[in-house]
Amino acid sequence: MTEFDYVVIGGGAAGCVIAAGLAQDGRFSVVLIESGARDKSPWIHIPATFFKSMASRDVAAVVSEPEPSLDGNRFAVPQGRVLGGGSSVNGMIYMRGQKRDYDDWAEVHGCTGWAYQDVLPVFKSQEANTRLGDPFHGQSGPLMVADPIYKHPLGAAMIQSAIATGLPANEDFNGAQQEGAGWYQITAHKGRRKSAAVAFLRPALHLETLTVLTGHQAQRLKFKGRRAAGVEVIGPEGPKTILARKEIILTAGSFQSPKLLMHSGIGPAHHLTALGIEVIHDAPEVGANYQDHVGAPVTMRLKHPIGVHGADKGLKALRHGAEYALFRRGLLASNLLESGACADTTGEGRPDVQYNFTPFAPGPPGTPPLDVHAVSVNPMTMRPKSRGRLALKDANPASDLHFTANPLDRIEDLDTLRRGIRLARDIFRQNPLAELVTDEIWPGPDVSSIAGSNTLDPAIR
Numbered sequence: 001m002t003e004f005d006y007v008v009i010g011g012g013a014a015g016c017v018i019a020a021g022l023a024q025d026g027r028f029s030v031v032l033i034e035s036g037a038r039d040k041s042p043w044i045h046i047p048a049t050f051f052k053s054m055a056s057r058d059v060a061a062v063v064s065e066p067e068p069s070l071d072g073n074r075f076a077v078p079q080g081r082v083l084g085g086g087s088s089v090n091g092m093i094y095m096r097g098q099k100r101d102y103d104d105w106a107e108v109h110g111c112t113g114w115a116y117q118d119v120l121p122v123f124k125s126q127e128a129n130t131r132l133g134d135p136f137h138g139q140s141g142p143l144m145v146a147d148p149i150y151k152h153p154l155g156a157a158m159i160q161s162a163i164a165t166g167l168p169a170n171e172d173f174n175g176a177q178q179e180g181a182g183w184y185q186i187t188a189h190k191g192r193r194k195s196a197a198v199a200f201l202r203p204a205l206h207l208e209t210l211t212v213l214t215g216h217q218a219q220r221l222k223f224k225g226r227r228a229a230g231v232e233v234i235g236p237e238g239p240k241t242i243l244a245r246k247e248i249i250l251t252a253g254s255f256q257s258p259k260l261l262m263h264s265g266i267g268p269a270h271h272l273t274a275l276g277i278e279v280i281h282d283a284p285e286v287g288a289n290y291q292d293h294v295g296a297p298v299t300m301r302l303k304h305p306i307g308v309h310g311a312d313k314g315l316k317a318l319r320h321g322a323e324y325a326l327f328r329r330g331l332l333a334s335n336l337l338e339s340g341a342c343a344d345t346t347g348e349g350r351p352d353v354q355y356n357f358t359p360f361a362p363g364p365p366g367t368p369p370l371d372v373h374a375v376s377v378n379p380m381t382m383r384p385k386s387r388g389r390l391a392l393k394d395a396n397p398a399s400d401l402h403f404t405a406n407p408l409d410r411i412e413d414l415d416t417l418r419r420g421i422r423l424a425r426d427i428f429r430q431n432p433l434a435e436l437v438t439d440e441i442w443p444g445p446d447v448s449s450i451a452g453s454n455t456l457d458p459a460i461r
């Protein structure tokens with residue numbers, strides 16, 4: 001049996017920040033328990049190769065049951081399973097929520113301390129922004145935030161065409177206004193990803209107060225009465241119990257945190273009882289309220305071979321590899337999601353659709369990009385109304401979750417995507433983009449996005 005002051009479960013974005021901060025305090029012993037491996041894979045650290053991580057052991061997708069709102073298709077959600085969690089495999093776009101999002105948490109949902117004026121100083125203290133400073137940005141925190149050092153010319157064309165539809169130009173999506181089109185800032189610097197493991201945890205790794213256990217899967221919490229006192233873990237040497245003198249901090253992500261709570265007896269009592277799990281605390285909200293941004297791209301074929309298609313093959317790959325190896329720049333230094341837009345498609349005064357602009361054609365979910373030179377404008381819902389649910393299949397912590405995403409359950413979300421696709425098509429009708437593209441690959445020329453059309457919804461689903 002091992003004992004620490006603080007036990008942090010899950011070494012992802014949140015866990016790395018919290019474990020490092022507690023260890024750096026100097027007064028406490030801290031253990032960080034991570035089920036994935038150390039972040040050694042080169043695909044993690046080279047920004048453009050994050051797509052390769054998707055097919056590696058560092059990512060595990062959580063796949064839903066067949067979804068009625070997707071015409072029976074399943075909804076797959078990739079999750080980082082490696083030190084750094086999502087921050088080691090994600091798209092690196094540095095985009096905070098809107099001021100109203102945080103204010104709603106505080107005012108509508110009663111989360112005292114989470115209003116915008118509360119979280120802004122934390123964002124600033126974490127950030128080392130290479131271009132922007134007060135009043136919205138910090139420049140001396142541990143997390144490098146920078147403009148992309150590689151900017152694909154098609155990104156510039158998409159930004160110009162988006163502005164031609166009437167969207168404002170935006171040079172800071174985390175500043176005074178989120179609406180507009182422009183280059184994103186990213187959590188990568190000088191051609192290297194700045195994950196939470198790199199930015200926050202690495203500087204604390206030498207401290208005697210910090211122990212990091214990778215390859216260790218937390219199974220369930222152990223209680224003394226109603227107090228969580230320890231955690232059962234399975235590691236390379238087998239099962240063991242790790243005790244917490246002060247606190248256990250659960251940061252295993254939006255799927256695995258509720259799963260671990262339910263296996264520990266904290267969750268909807270009727271559900272746990274039916275599976276033979278002793279109920280420690282009846283908490284119907286555990287596993288409820290799953291929400292996710294959903295998207296449906298508009299993709300057009302390019303007249304000339306000027307997209308990034310084929311950049312990872314043959315002589316082109318050699319050239320990009322050499323440029324990156326010698327100078328840490330070029331296409332491999334790009335997060336490939338370099339630019340985008342936020343649009344207020346309802347006129348309610350705040351953006352409801354985010355667009356990622358890509359110089360390639362994304363394939364169907366979970367598949368590689370399409371084998372053509374193409375560009376894509378990808379609308380995604382920013383405030384989805386649909387809600388899904390996570391439940392246990394049985395009492396075995398090794399079993400997968402029973403996941404119902406319900407992604408387009410609410411008509412409002414379908415409506416948002418319809419408006420998003422309409423504006424995406426409008427962007428393609430503007431120059432300079434209009435002169436660069438030929439036919440529409442997706443949703444396709446036969447699919448009408450005119451209000452009332454009955455061909456668009458099946459395409460979205």
Ligand SMILES: Cc1cc2nc3c(=O)[nH]c(=O)nc-3n(C[C@H](O)[C@H](O)[C@H](O)COP(=O)(O)OP(=O)(O)OC[C@H]3O[C@@H](n4cnc5c(N)ncnc54)[C@H](O)[C@@H]3O)c2cc1C
Pocket residue numbers: 009010011012013014015033034035036078079080081082083084085086087089090091092093094095216217218219251252253254256257260
């Ligand atoms: C493909 C992808 C692209 C994304 N793109 C962006 C983007 O461009 N910009 C952006 O801001 N956000 C992006 N995100 C979202 C962002 O990465 C997440 O919001 C963030 O990582 C969540 O942090 P977290 O600490 O809550 O969970 P995670 O980062 O998921 O960390 C949870 C950690 O817990 C570990 N764990 C789980 N269960 C256990 C267990 N039982 N025992 C021990 N360890 C466990 C996991 O292995 C993981 O390391 C993206 C996410 C993905 C997956």
